[in-house]
Amino acid sequence: xxxxxxxxxxxxxxxxxxxxxxxxxxxxxxxxxxxxxxxxxxxxxxxxxxxxxxxxxxxxxxxxxxxxxxxxxxxxxxxxxxxxxxxxxxxxxxxxxxxxxxxxxxxxxxxxxxxxxxxxxxxxxxxxxxxxxxxxxxxxxxxxxxxxxxxxxxxxxxxxxxxxxxxxxxxxxxxxxxxxxxxxxxxxxxxxxxxxxxxxxxxxxxxxxxxxxxxxxxxxxxxxxxxxxxxxxxxxxxxxxxxxxxxxxxxxxxxxxxxxxxxxxxxxxxxxxxxxxxxxxxxxxxxxxxxxxxxxxxxxxxxxxxxxxxxxxxxxxxxxxxxxxxxxx
Numbered sequence: 001x002x003x004x005x006x007x008x009x010x011x012x013x014x015x016x017x018x019x020x021x022x023x024x025x026x027x028x029x030x031x032x033x034x035x036x037x038x039x040x041x042x043x044x045x046x047x048x049x050x051x052x053x054x055x056x057x058x059x060x061x062x063x064x065x066x067x068x069x070x071x072x073x074x075x076x077x078x079x080x081x082x083x084x085x086x087x088x089x090x091x092x093x094x095x096x097x098x099x100x101x102x103x104x105x106x107x108x109x110x111x112x113x114x115x116x117x118x119x120x121x122x123x124x125x126x127x128x129x130x131x132x133x134x135x136x137x138x139x140x141x142x143x144x145x146x147x148x149x150x151x152x153x154x155x156x157x158x159x160x161x162x163x164x165x166x167x168x169x170x171x172x173x174x175x176x177x178x179x180x181x182x183x184x185x186x187x188x189x190x191x192x193x194x195x196x197x198x199x200x201x202x203x204x205x206x207x208x209x210x211x212x213x214x215x216x217x218x219x220x221x222x223x224x225x226x227x228x229x230x231x232x233x234x235x236x237x238x239x240x241x242x243x244x245x246x247x248x249x250x251x252x253x254x255x256x257x258x259x260x261x262x263x264x265x266x267x268x269x270x271x272x273x274x275x276x277x278x279x280x281x282x283x284x285x286x287x288x289x290x291x292x293x294x295x296x297x298x299x300x301x302x303x304x305x306x307x308x309x310x311x312x313x314x315x316x317x318x319x320x321x322x323x324x325x326x327x328x329x
Contacts, residue, residue, distance in 0.1 A: 004321035006305070011248040018242040019044060037211075043236050047229060050256060050264025052214045057172070057192035062207040063185065073185040076202050077176040082169040082191070083114060085162055088121070093162045095155050102132075102143040102158055114168060124167055129158065170196050194219045217262050225262050229253040276300050278307035 001007060022041040038046065038056045046054050067076060086092070090105040106118050122136050131147040131154055147154055175190035192210045197203055198219065210216055211232055217225035233249045255270055256263050263269035267284040274280050277300045281289040293300075302308055305315045314320040 004316075004318045006317050007251060011251045014248045015244055015252065018237070018240075018244055021242065022240050039236055039239055044233065047213065047232050047236070048252065048256075048265050050213070050262050050266070050269055054212055056190070057210065057212045057215075059173075059187075059189040059192050059194065059197065059210045060208065061187040061189065061197060062204040063187070063202050064204050067202040068184055070185070072202075073178045073187065077178050077187050078114070079168075080170045080173050080187075080189075080197070080200075081176045082171060082173050083167055085121075085125075085165045085167050088114070088116075088167065089162075093159050095159055097152060097155060100145040100155065102155065104141040104143070104162070106139045106141065108139050116168070121167065125165075128165060129161070132158065173197075213262055222257050222260055222262070226253045226257040229256060229262075274304075276302075276304055276307045278302075278310050279304055282306045282310060 088110045090107050094103045118136050126134055132143040133146045135142055170193050172191040172193045173189050177188045178185050192212045194210045194215050198205045213225050213228045216228045230249050230253045237244050271283045277293040277298050308315045
């Protein structure tokens with residue numbers, strides 16, 4: 001690279017040109033992991049837009065050597081998977097409005113597989129449910145309304161609450177899949193919760209990763225988020241069989257993270273932070289930018305490329321970069 005060369009322009013076309021060769025529809029990459037993960041152009045757009053809500057958050061959880069036996073891996077995977085009460089009951093919660101009671105039939109086989117008993121479920125429900133007295137009869141749990149007022153609304157609410165009540169596992173971890181890679185086991189997940197996973201004793205925190213860049217930023221900081229942007233983009237590009245020089249992606253990652261926060265390449269992200277009014281206006285919603293700048297009396301020093309193109313002046317690139325000063329005798 002020579003001084004005055006437009007590296008942003010070169011990076012943009014170097015990523016954009018192979019990007020157009022990618023499949024233009026959302027497709028899911030089913031590898032050995034058998035986990036649905038958004039790949040291709042939709043995933044690349046997610047990364048560079050800096051989206052907080054990604055379509056398929058996943059994690060790769062590596063375990064310490066002491067926990068690398070098949071039994072321990074299987075047990076750990078079962079422990080972290082979110083299990084909801086509707087998964088361990090037969091049918092649904094039955095409500096008797098006349099007696100102001102509700103009945104829940106527990107599937108003891110499923111409960112046993114999770115290493116729980118009906119009494120464990122009962123003690124958990126007592127912590128979560130208010131205005132009801134709970135007792136177990138065989139495999140049935142009976143809810144008796146004890147509220148001061150005869151309020152049918154509470155009976156309706158208990159039915160809705162049972163649909164989303166978590167009884168075991170870590171929040172957001174919807175599925176787990178242990179797979180063997182070379183000489184060790186890795187647990188792949190559908191859903192991500194990096195903060196809680198990294199606190200577990202069994203987890204190798206130095207290698208466990210998530211594909212949610214904003215979550216990485218919150219837990220591990222901006223440097224880790226920058227590296228995650230690079231890694232995720234490279235993963236998508238390599239899966240498509242494309243070849244893009246790593247330095248182009250690094251430039252984009254640096255631009256997205258240089259402010260200490262992850263900003264997308266959008267009008268609300270990187271573009272909104274540009275010092276030049278004309279540069280901001282050239283991207284999207286020009287009238288809004290010009291009016292806002294006029295109201296607060298902003299100045300544009302025409303230091304960059306876009307604004308000089310707009311006012312028909314030589315751009316500060318290449319031979320336009322050095323400034324000439326006349327020497328007076």
